[in-house]
Amino acid sequence: xxxxxxxxxxxxxxxxxxxxxxxxxxxxxxxxxxxxxxxxxxxxxxxxxxxxxxxxxxxxxxxxxxxxxxxxxxxxxxxxxxxxxxxxxxxxxxxxxxxxxxxxxxxxxxxxxxxxxxxxxxxxxxxxxxxxxxxxxxxxxxxxxxxxxxxxxxxxxxxxxxxxxxxxxxxxxxxxxxxxxxxxxxxxxxxxxxxxxxxxxxxxxxxxxxxxxxxxxxxxxxxxxxxxxxxxxxxxxxxxxxxxxxxxxxxxxxxxxxxxxxxxxxxxxxxxxxxxxxxxxxxxxxxxxxxxxxxxxxxxxxxxxxxxx
Numbered sequence: 001x002x003x004x005x006x007x008x009x010x011x012x013x014x015x016x017x018x019x020x021x022x023x024x025x026x027x028x029x030x031x032x033x034x035x036x037x038x039x040x041x042x043x044x045x046x047x048x049x050x051x052x053x054x055x056x057x058x059x060x061x062x063x064x065x066x067x068x069x070x071x072x073x074x075x076x077x078x079x080x081x082x083x084x085x086x087x088x089x090x091x092x093x094x095x096x097x098x099x100x101x102x103x104x105x106x107x108x109x110x111x112x113x114x115x116x117x118x119x120x121x122x123x124x125x126x127x128x129x130x131x132x133x134x135x136x137x138x139x140x141x142x143x144x145x146x147x148x149x150x151x152x153x154x155x156x157x158x159x160x161x162x163x164x165x166x167x168x169x170x171x172x173x174x175x176x177x178x179x180x181x182x183x184x185x186x187x188x189x190x191x192x193x194x195x196x197x198x199x200x201x202x203x204x205x206x207x208x209x210x211x212x213x214x215x216x217x218x219x220x221x222x223x224x225x226x227x228x229x230x231x232x233x234x235x236x237x238x239x240x241x242x243x244x245x246x247x248x249x250x251x252x253x254x255x256x257x258x259x260x261x262x263x264x265x266x267x268x269x270x271x272x273x274x275x276x277x278x279x280x281x282x283x284x285x286x287x288x289x290x291x292x293x294x295x296x297x298x299x300x301x302x303x304x305x306x307x308x309x
Contacts, residue, residue: 065091065182088141132188139191276288276307
């Protein structure tokens with residue numbers, strides 16, 4: 001965490017972290033700045049609390065897709081002042097949040113733009129695709145809540161969990177999950193991609209995909225890898241799974257991992273040091289709470305009860 005009462009030094013760090021050019025609104029006025037961050041690599045969270053007043057001007061960093069949420073603050077464009085309670089997420093863009101701000105509390109999430117575009121290509125099953133965001137607000141209130149839920153889950157549930165975030169496979173899954181939420185929440189060319197011909201699923205494609213999943217449950221699998229192994233496009237694979245199994249490839253993967261964990265719990269002996277956490281980590285299951293809820297729905301008891309029995 002970085003804190004300072006020096007406006008010049010504080011706003012220089014603020015510009016580096018958030019991509020916002022800022023100057024003190026009053027040369028001799030009171031000033032306090034607190035910056036904190038979490039995450040690494042292609043995903044970073046940031047929180048800024050400004051005590052005092054500053055003039056902000058957004059700068060566009062083409063390397064980062066940044067989503068923000070004003071938690072509190074008074075301000076707006078020059079000559080227009082209003083109080084901003086929680087209003088939902090928004091994409092940073094040039095000219096956003098200009099003007100004079102007082103006592104601003106801002107939460108941001110930054111994702112590497114190259115990683116986001118690569119993930120979009122995988123989800124669409126195309127190689128030639130350019131991602132361009134066409135709006136700064138969520139496509140609907142439902143998707144806004146979905147994004148905020150995903151952010152809360154990662155920021156409060158996963159990032160503080162060293163056991164999860166030190167596992168590169170689980171960390172990669174967390175990044176993909178948030179990136180998928182981003183792509184479905186904000187208007188972009190991802191939500192209206194060019195029309196392409198979808199080839200008919202190859203015979204046995206679903207069986208091949210299921211066999212590949214079952215053989216690689218403890219690995220960092222993506223839908224693109226599953227599609228490639230089965231000889232289908234991503235869209236063809238998803239359509240085949242929906243038609244033949246009434247599910248999706250990733251839902252099948254999660255169910256197979258749940259079953260594998262169940263077998264380990266049945267065979268495990270807690271007296272030898274076997275734990276639920278270790279079994280969950282082995283099968284690349286990132287959220288123990290959600291795992292426990294899914295396990296109870298499927299098997300009628302807690303995972304720990306199975307391990308003790």
